[in-house]
Amino acid sequence: MAAQLTLGPILFHWPAAARRDFYARIADEAPVGTVYLGEVVCSKRAPFFDEHILDVAARLERGGKTVVLSSLCEVMLKRERDMIREFAAIADREIEVNDASALFHASGRPHRIGTMMNVYNEVTLAALARRGATHFCLPGEVTRAAVSVLAARAAELGVGIEVQVFGRLSLAVSARCYHARAHGRAKDNCQFVCEEDPDGMTLSTIAGQPFLAVNGIQTLSHSYVDLLAELGDIVGLGVTHLRLSPHTQDMVATASVFRDVLDGRIEATEGQARLRALRPEASFSNGFWHGKAGHIHTAAAMRAG
Amino acid sequence: MNRPELVCPAGTPAALRTAVDAGADAVYCGFQNATNARNFPGLNFTMPEMERSVAYAHAHGTKVLLAVNTFPPAGKFPLWREAIDAGNQLGVDAFIVADIGVAEYVVTTCPERRLHLSVQAAASSPEAIRYYCREFGVRRVVLPRILTIPEIRAMGQEIPCEMETFIFGNHGLMVEGRCSLTNYVTGLSTNMDGVCSPASQVRYEPDARGGLESRLGAFTIDCFARTEKAGYPTICKGRYLADCRTGPYYAFEEPISLNLSMLLPDLIRSGVHAFKIEGRQRSRAYVKSVVSAFRTSVDAILAGSEPQLDDLVALTEGRKQTEGAFKSKAWR
Numbered sequence: 001m002a003a004q005l006t007l008g009p010i011l012f013h014w015p016a017a018a019r020r021d022f023y024a025r026i027a028d029e030a031p032v033g034t035v036y037l038g039e040v041v042c043s044k045r046a047p048f049f050d051e052h053i054l055d056v057a058a059r060l061e062r063g064g065k066t067v068v069l070s071s072l073c074e075v076m077l078k079r080e081r082d083m084i085r086e087f088a089a090i091a092d093r094e095i096e097v098n099d100a101s102a103l104f105h106a107s108g109r110p111h112r113i114g115t116m117m118n119v120y121n122e123v124t125l126a127a128l129a130r131r132g133a134t135h136f137c138l139p140g141e142v143t144r145a146a147v148s149v150l151a152a153r154a155a156e157l158g159v160g161i162e163v164q165v166f167g168r169l170s171l172a173v174s175a176r177c178y179h180a181r182a183h184g185r186a187k188d189n190c191q192f193v194c195e196e197d198p199d200g201m202t203l204s205t206i207a208g209q210p211f212l213a214v215n216g217i218q219t220l221s222h223s224y225v226d227l228l229a230e231l232g233d234i235v236g237l238g239v240t241h242l243r244l245s246p247h248t249q250d251m252v253a254t255a256s257v258f259r260d261v262l263d264g265r266i267e268a269t270e271g272q273a274r275l276r277a278l279r280p281e282a283s284f285s286n287g288f289w290h291g292k293a294g295h296i297h298t299a300a301a302m303r304a305g
Numbered sequence: 306m307n308r309p310e311l312v313c314p315a316g317t318p319a320a321l322r323t324a325v326d327a328g329a330d331a332v333y334c335g336f337q338n339a340t341n342a343r344n345f346p347g348l349n350f351t352m353p354e355m356e357r358s359v360a361y362a363h364a365h366g367t368k369v370l371l372a373v374n375t376f377p378p379a380g381k382f383p384l385w386r387e388a389i390d391a392g393n394q395l396g397v398d399a400f401i402v403a404d405i406g407v408a409e410y411v412v413t414t415c416p417e418r419r420l421h422l423s424v425q426a427a428a429s430s431p432e433a434i435r436y437y438c439r440e441f442g443v444r445r446v447v448l449p450r451i452l453t454i455p456e457i458r459a460m461g462q463e464i465p466c467e468m469e470t471f472i473f474g475n476h477g478l479m480v481e482g483r484c485s486l487t488n489y490v491t492g493l494s495t496n497m498d499g500v501c502s503p504a505s506q507v508r509y510e511p512d513a514r515g516g517l518e519s520r521l522g523a524f525t526i527d528c529f530a531r532t533e534k535a536g537y538p539t540i541c542k543g544r545y546l547a548d549c550r551t552g553p554y555y556a557f558e559e560p561i562s563l564n565l566s567m568l569l570p571d572l573i574r575s576g577v578h579a580f581k582i583e584g585r586q587r588s589r590a591y592v593k594s595v596v597s598a599f600r601t602s603v604d605a606i607l608a609g610s611e612p613q614l615d616d617l618v619a620l621t622e623g624r625k626q627t628e629g630a631f632k633s634k635a636w637r
Binding site: 207221 | 376377378379380381382403404405406407409410426427428429430431432433434435436437439440449451452456478479480482483484485486488489490491492494496497518522523524525526527528541543544545546547548549550553554556557558630634635637
């Protein structure tokens with residue numbers, strides 16, 4: 001079966017108009033099969049796009065995409081709990097669960113499991129599949145060795161497996177907003193300053209080395225995951241879906257690069273050159289896949305045998 | 306007023322005996338491998354040590370809670386299964402778990418054992434906690450260090466299990482069980498290997514200005530002037546640069562310890578069933594001081610008199626302490 005490219009939820013606080021334009025182009029032009037919509041990082045941001053989300057979903061579906069709605073990864077406040085209750089009641093589209101609150105409501109009927117749900121092993125995968133999970137997007141730090149076991153078990157259970165192959169990787173979430181903190185504010189008084197950094201706010205070490213990227217309560221890698229050279233191996237292990245995480249660079253062109261490498265139209269090395277041309281200032285990493293420190297970029301040693 | 310349990314850290318058999326002798330109602334500990342979230346060199350228990358320690362604790366009326374609270378990576382599940390089997394055989398009083406697969410293994414193999422949900426499971430809403438209670442029969446939840454006291458009180462009214470809160474020790478900033486920062490830098494995972502900023506990859510090196518630079522793996526985490534005390538390079542407590550700031554700043558949090566001693570009466574009134582003291586990596590002397598102080602204090606509060614806990618500041622990180630999120634949500 002040919003692996004499908006997906007577009008993960010937008011992790012950053014993009015203005016509603018920018019999101020609508022972004023998805024209109026994705027609907028018409030991007031070679032992705034599934035698009036995940038919804039605010040997964042900060043509940044305060046959700047109202048800005050909520051009024052447009054159904055129109056955007058319909059637009060993407062007219063473009064032939066499957067739309068999946070993703071839930072918030074941190075649920076604590078009354079407002080957030082209400083959001084999750086409503087989210088879990090969605091009946092006309094698939095949902096992707098990112099925290100156990102949503103699982104409380106969705107368990108027992110079909111749902112997807114998102115990257116924040118800590119599915120690290122085949123026992124947890126099977127336990128969730130028995131309770132209605134149909135598809136798993138794995139945590140960013142899983143290794144090739146783990147994915148090979150998980151994908152095999154998923155195939156036995158008839159559920160999908162997804163791995164993020166492009167974009168900054170979520171490394172941590174907190175109850176505290178680090179964007180607000182950087183600007184001397186508290187979360188309740190943030191004034192949505194995170195909108196200033198549509199790919200995240202760079203944190204560098206004191207020595208001046210770019211290190212992390214702050215996105216509200218979320219901390220991401222400064223490097224962009226790039227698994228172009230590993231695509232053949234990943235698909236060979238039985239991974240069914242490959243996730244591209246949205247950034248401000250041309251995501252249609254980004255998806256086309258991955259599609260071209262997957263289909264063998266271009267070599268991975270050419271794909272990497274094209275990917276780097278889309279964002280010349282970025283650094284790239286694939287360490288987690290190879291069982292190393294996540295920030296490392298290593299030449300792919302393991303190819304599909 | 307309910308009588309809360311004092312749950313104390315036991316990183317070694319000697320620390321366990323010290324905590325028991327100092328008045329712990331329960332101790333928590335783990336095996337010498339990746340199955341627990343404090344998998345540090347020189348810490349934790351072999352099987353024979355665990356057997357003797359459980360016997361010692363039980364002889365003194367102290368409960369033993371076994372932490373099997375990491376996330377098994379695919380293909381390695383048997384090690385976690387062995388830890389549960391061993392704990393069951395030794396008669397531990399509860400398992401502290403975070404992984405859904407491990408929770409399910411406990412329920413299917415020894416449903417009579419108490420199951421506690423580790424803070425590593427990151428269950429921060431009533432629904433999240435009720436999910437684990439409903440599916441796996443969880444009897445107690447260790448609450449994340451992100452809730453205010455009114456939020457804890459409200460939580461207690463909506464969940465069918467006991468609540469345990471941290472009251473003293475490390476003040477973790479990231480949602481526990483959802484942090485891959487250490488793995489990004491070192492290749493060792495907090496969630497799967499039970500390590501955070503491993504000492505084997507820590508280096509202190511002189512910098513150009515005659516100060517000291519603390520490094521973890523390939524990254525500088527902080528710099529200290531000659532007059533400053535150099536702190537341990539925990540990623541979420543380092544100083545970094547951002548374009549919107551002039552000069553290095555603590556992007557996440559200052560190196561600071563949690564100390565809720567002044568809030569104990571409020572926490573007891575809020576219906577908290579157990580108080581947890583962090584610090585399995587700490588010395589026996591530390592365990593003795595902290596456990597004794599909190600034992601005296603909790604007993605004083607229950608007897609209706611004033612607790613005395615001033616001495617504890619000396620034991621906090623960099624002698625700086627915070628009441629964190631518990632006091633006010635302005636912390637967020």
